[in-house]
Amino acid sequence: MIRVGLQMALNSGREALTRLIVTTLAVAVGVALLLAVLAEFHAFQRDGNRLCWECTQGSALPGALPSRGEAWNYSADFYQGQTIERLDVAALGAGAAVPPGILRLPGPGQYLASPALAHLIQTAPRDQLGDRFPGTLAGTIGDAALTGPNELVVYVGYDPATLARVPGTQWVTVIGTGPGPAVFTPFFRYAFAAGVLAVLFPVLILISTATRLAAARREERFAALRLVGATPGDISVIASVDSVVSAALGAAVGIGVFLVVRPALAAATLTGTRYFAATVTPTAWGYLALLVAVPLASSAASLLALRRVRISPLGVSRRATPPPPSPWRLAPLAAGIALFFAGILATTTRGIGPATYPGLLVTLVGLVIAGPWLTWALARLGGHALGGAAPLLATRRLADDPKAEFRAVRGLVLAVFLGTIVGVIVPAVESQLATPSSTALSNVLLDTFVSLNGGPPTLPAAGVSALTPDGLTPQAGAALVSGLRSVGGTTVYPLYSLPQGAGPNGPPGHYIGVVSCSAMRRLAAFGQCAPGLAAVQVFDVDQISSDNPHDSAKPFVSYANPAYDGSLATLPLQAVLVRVNNAATLERTRTYLALHAPPQVSAGPGVAATPPRTYGEAITIRSGRVLVAQKLFDLAVALTIVAAGCSLAVSIGGGLVDRKRPFTLLRVGGTPLGTLALVVLLEAVLPLAAATVAAAGIAYGMSALAVIRLAPPGTPVPGLNGTYWATMGVGLAIALAAICVTLPLLGRMTTPASARFE
Amino acid sequence: MNTDGSLIEARDITKSFGQTQALRGASVAVRQGEILAIMGPSGSGKSTLLHCMAGIFPPDSGEVWFDGQRLDTFNEAERTRLRRTTFGFVFQFGQLVPELTTADNIALPLILNRTGRKAAYAQAGQWLDRLGLGDKAARRTGELSGGEAQRVAIARALAIRPRVLFADEPTGALDSLTGEKVMRLLTGLAREQGTTVVLVTHDAGVAAYADRDVMVRDGRVTTDARPVRA
Numbered sequence: 004m005i006r007v008g009l010q011m012a013l014n015s016g017r018e019a020l021t022r023l024i025v026t027t028l029a030v031a032v033g034v035a036l037l038l039a040v041l042a043e044f045h046a047f048q049r050d051g052n053r054l055c056w057e058c059t060q061g062s063a064l065p066g067a068l069p070s071r072g073e074a075w076n077y078s079a080d081f082y083q084g085q086t087i088e089r090l091d092v093a094a095l096g097a098g099a100a101v102p103p104g105i106l107r108l109p110g111p112g113q114y115l116a117s118p119a120l121a122h123l124i125q126t127a128p129r130d131q132l133g134d135r136f137p138g139t140l141a142g143t144i145g146d147a148a149l150t151g152p153n154e155l156v157v158y159v160g161y162d163p164a165t166l167a168r169v170p171g172t173q174w175v176t177v178i179g180t181g182p183g184p185a186v187f188t189p190f191f192r193y194a195f196a197a198g199v200l201a202v203l204f205p206v207l208i209l210i211s212t213a214t215r216l217a218a219a220r221r222e223e224r225f226a227a228l229r230l231v232g233a234t235p236g237d238i239s240v241i242a243s244v245d246s247v248v249s250a251a252l253g254a255a256v257g258i259g260v261f262l263v264v265r266p267a268l269a270a271a272t273l274t275g276t277r278y279f280a281a282t283v284t285p286t287a288w289g290y291l292a293l294l295v296a297v298p299l300a301s302s303a304a305s306l307l308a309l310r311r312v313r314i315s316p317l318g319v320s321r322r323a324t325p326p327p328p329s330p331w332r333l334a335p336l337a338a339g340i341a342l343f344f345a346g347i348l349a350t351t352t353r354g355i356g357p358a359t360y361p362g363l364l365v366t367l368v369g370l371v372i373a374g375p376w377l378t379w380a381l382a383r384l385g386g387h388a389l390g391g392a393a394p395l396l397a398t399r400r401l402a403d404d405p406k407a408e409f410r411a412v413r414g415l416v417l418a419v420f421l422g423t424i425v426g427v428i429v430p431a432v433e434s435q436l437a438t439p440s441s442t443a444l445s446n447v448l449l450d451t452f453v454s455l456n457g458g459p460p461t462l463p464a465a466g467v468s469a470l471t472p473d474g475l476t477p478q479a480g481a482a483l484v485s486g487l488r489s490v491g492g493t494t495v496y497p498l499y500s501l502p503q504g505a506g507p508n509g510p511p512g513h514y515i516g517v518v519s520c521s522a523m524r525r526l527a528a529f530g531q532c533a534p535g536l537a538a539v540q541v542f543d544v545d546q547i548s549s550d551n552p553h554d555s556a557k558p559f560v561s562y563a564n565p566a567y568d569g570s571l572a573t574l575p576l577q578a579v580l581v582r583v584n585n586a587a588t589l590e591r592t593r594t595y596l597a598l599h600a601p602p603q604v605s606a607g608p609g610v611a612a613t614p615p616r617t618y619g620e621a622i623t624i625r626s627g628r629v630l631v632a633q634k635l636f637d638l639a640v641a642l643t644i645v646a647a648g649c650s651l652a653v654s655i656g657g658g659l660v661d662r663k664r665p666f667t668l669l670r671v672g673g674t675p676l677g678t679l680a681l682v683v684l685l686e687a688v689l690p691l692a693a694a695t696v697a698a699a700g701i702a703y704g705m706s707a708l709a710v711i712r713l714a715p716p717g718t719p720v721p722g723l724n725g726t727y728w729a730t731m732g733v734g735l736a737i738a739l740a741a742i743c744v745t746l747p748l749l750g751r752m753t754t755p756a757s758a759r760f761e
Numbered sequence: 762m763n764t765d766g767s768l769i770e771a772r773d774i775t776k777s778f779g780q781t782q783a784l785r786g787a788s789v790a791v792r793q794g795e796i797l798a799i800m801g802p803s804g805s806g807k808s809t810l811l812h813c814m815a816g817i818f819p820p821d822s823g824e825v826w827f828d829g830q831r832l833d834t835f836n837e838a839e840r841t842r843l844r845r846t847t848f849g850f851v852f853q854f855g856q857l858v859p860e861l862t863t864a865d866n867i868a869l870p871l872i873l874n875r876t877g878r879k880a881a882y883a884q885a886g887q888w889l890d891r892l893g894l895g896d897k898a899a900r901r902t903g904e905l906s907g908g909e910a911q912r913v914a915i916a917r918a919l920a921i922r923p924r925v926l927f928a929d930e931p932t933g934a935l936d937s938l939t940g941e942k943v944m945r946l947l948t949g950l951a952r953e954q955g956t957t958v959v960l961v962t963h964d965a966g967v968a969a970y971a972d973r974d975v976m977v978r979d980g981r982v983t984t985d986a987r988p989v990r991a
Contacts, residue, residue, distance in 0.1 A: 170885070200942075238863070323871065380794075390878055391872065391874045392869055392872045394867060395861070395868075395869065395872060396858060396860070396861070396869075397859050398858040399858075399860045399862075399865060403901075665856065665857065665858050665859065668852060668856040669856075669858070671815075671817055671844065671850060672844060672845065672848075672849075672850050672856070672870065672918075673841050673843070673844035673845025673846065673848070674841065674845065674873055675838075675841055675845075675872075676839075678873065755812075755817045756808040756812075756817065756818040
């Protein structure tokens with residue numbers, strides 16, 4: 004029987020060959036998509052499990068330098084919007100631990116850079132980048148220390164006495180070997196899980212649809228085999244072999260397709276990070292599992308499908324037509340929406356109501372459960388509302404088996420739902436970050452010299468003498484401001500510390516700073532002094548060091564601030580705001596600060612400090628996290644729509660083969676080909692469009708409500724951005740194109756001249 | 762009407778499929794309201810003759826005349842329109858759309874001919890009542906017996922009041938008793954409407970319902986088996 008099955012699959016005429024090719028191609032597309040998702044997830048996991056040398060924890064460096072371990076100062080810097088991880092290090096004795104990616108610590112006057120940073124140092128003007136690192140480039144850092152080929156990392160060697168004087172320097176004896184802190188990992192893991200689910204469903208459906216292609220025609224042949232004595236068991240074997248052959252071929256071709264596109268996938272920065280090409284691959288088990296699981300699953304699907312029909316020697320008969328879906332299928336959806344509303348009612352600008360997330364999840368599941376009923380209802384409604392023969396034929400078929408029709412677009416519902424939620428929330432978050440104030444300050448760089456957030460002490464035991472608890476000493480501060488002004492293209496606005504005990508006579512509050520009113524006039528976003536004042540005292544100024552531009556760009560000066568009549572030259576320098584005229588000036592300013600101002604200290608193990616950066620960069624970095632999520636969801640939506648489109652195309656192709664006879668006879672009876680083409684299009688487009696509109700509509704309503712409740716009063720109702728519409732548009736266009744591919748098949752298959760009536 | 766008084770006429774038509782010559786100069790004429798049976802052994806070319814007369818495909822040579830017009834010179838769109846508006850078809854099986862109900866199937870050609878939806882279903886209901894299938898209007902055709910399905914097919918073909926009904930082995934898939942019932946219905950309704958019928962069969966019993974029958978052998982119409990019934 005296996006031989007008969009092989010012959011039916013491989014050597015059974017043009018129709019069987021066409022079916023084999025179409026099935027193989029569809030399975031190949033599905034397998035390639037699955038492998039791509041697995042590969043990206045593998046790279047993401049490998050990155051998450053990488054040894055985190057940045058997480059190394061040390062202790063305060065003793066005044067008398069120990070003779071073992073190393074002096075270790077981990078900080079961060081920026082160059083053209085990219086973060087540079089910087090480790091200043093000095094061996095305190097022989098056998099000091101070596102961080103990953105190098106064989107020995109750089110000596111004083113040497114530094115080692117990651118390949119990407121080394122390239123930048125060699126190509127960028129020295130005063131914009133290279134001068135930040137004292138000494139000479141002595142080599143490159145290996146992959147073990149890096150997330151991907153684009154990562155910028157530098158190890159700078161020092162003599163211990165010099166490094167000990169730099170704020171934030173610690174004593175390290177053991178380098179961290181654990182995985183990195185899960186700051187954004189859960190966020191991405193959820194995004195990945197949702198993305199994988201969104202893609203997985205339609206891909207599996209595509210594979211199962213493809214392997215069931217033209218089932219009715221096959222079943223007719225099986226009936227003929229029964230007539231000549233084949234048992235039901237024999238039929239099962241033949242059907243399994245038939246499915247396994249095409250699925251195995253498809254899996255093999257799919258792996259080949261994936262291997263061809265893998266370099267392009269590795270070069271893409273889907274999660275905001277470019278991974279090493281070697282990690283963007285499924286494991287060997289992943290390949291093997293697909294090679295085995297896809298044929299097995301298709302065999303199971305084939306056998307399951309056979310259970311739905313009775314194949315006797317006299318022909319094939321369907322089991323009874325399934326009853327229409329029950330309206331009870333709407334109950335989970337209604338419950339989910341109600342739960343979500345309950346959560347939203349309890350949501351304020353300070354927090355999300357506890358029922359919101361379960362409500363979202365139940366709604367998602369509810370949409371999938373309600374789908375067949377919605378398809379059935381739409382078909383019934385369409386059948387009544389739309390006149391003409393084509394809608395009659397199409398809507399009757401949709402209503403006949405809404406479960407099967409909805410199956411092809413089920414994954415789409417998931418992807419569009421999640422994609423729309425992200426598509427609403429991302430612009431809302433962006434609009435919150437890019438406030439008029441923060442946008443007006445986009446080319447203003449901020450560097451602070453005191454810890455204002457109650458973070459770790461900025462001043463180690465062996466701190467530099469220029470640094471005091473209130474900031475840089477007046478002399479050091481004046482020198483820094485003067486030096487910054489000497490960098491061409493800058494305008495420097497100093498923010499001074501008010502000496503403790505010099506209390507003002509203004510409104511209540513803890514006055515901790517002093518600013519000149521001329522600076523405030525030129526930095527209008529921070530507010531204005533009362534007319535006629537030269538300088539004012541400010542309080543609660545710690546907001547400017549927040550990493551959220553929505554907070555850090557809020558005004559902190561008003562007419563109510565009391566005057567400061569003393570000399571600014573005698574006050575410690577708390578922070579500087581530097582307006583730069585272009586990107587080169589920005590990098591030159593940062594280079595100057597790297598060489599002349601104390602570095603920012605990390606807030607904890609594995610968490611890079613906030614280096615001097617502009618408000619524009621802060622907006623970009625912060626919104627970048629949500630943009631990565633949006634990118635992932637957009638990709639999932641696009642892939643899902645494509646997979647759903649392919650499923651529909653395959654399903655339509657199979658449906659055409661199965662309905663060749665009635666369609667041909669309708670043409671013989673004078674039905675125009677255009678009418679039949681419209682039938683095919685409607686059958687495909689109605690569930691596709693309905694699923695997209697329903698999922699997007701519900702998701703938009705829910706996420707818009709959430710944003711309105713969470714955002715400050717007056718925030719406009721969020722809209723969907725161009726990326727979202729482009730993704731949806733392109734995805735649907737590809738899906739429609741896939742559907743249209745089947746139309747020429749309709750013309751050829753149903754030509755009246757090919758009709759056989761006996 | 763054609764010049765010779767017939768409604769539809771094939772004149773010396775030939776048709777080949779690859780190397781196989783199905784028709785080798787077949788000629789036959791059918792008068793308005795006449796029921797003609799085309800008989801012949803399997804592979805004789807009788808179905809091909811019917812297809813050429815119905816405009817399903819044009820002959821390679823020869824002429825097909827319908828109501829004074831050269832049907833064989835019509836393009837595909839014109840032939841499609843003619844088949845939709847003027848001809849009806851009944852086949853051995855499979856012409857009904859399985860997802861549609863019996864009422865839908867009968868209403869479908871009317872809707873295709875731009876009859877209003879309500880009127881189309883009203884007519885379909887009348888036909889079902891006449892055929893004794895009124896209680897099965899909402900049934901899908903896959904749930905009907907063979908005889909019931911053929912009665913629906915006849916109703917569907919006659920619903921547009923065609924001038925010619927082409928029937929190709931309409932009882933081929935039925936038992937003899939059901940076949941007789943179906944033939945009585947088909948010919949009775951056709952006579953009632955004055956519809957011309959071209960009936961292809963290899964069954965003499967079925968051909969007996971015709972006014973006249975012809976024999977096709979080796980692609981030629983060889984005899985008028987019986988004279989025109991008075």
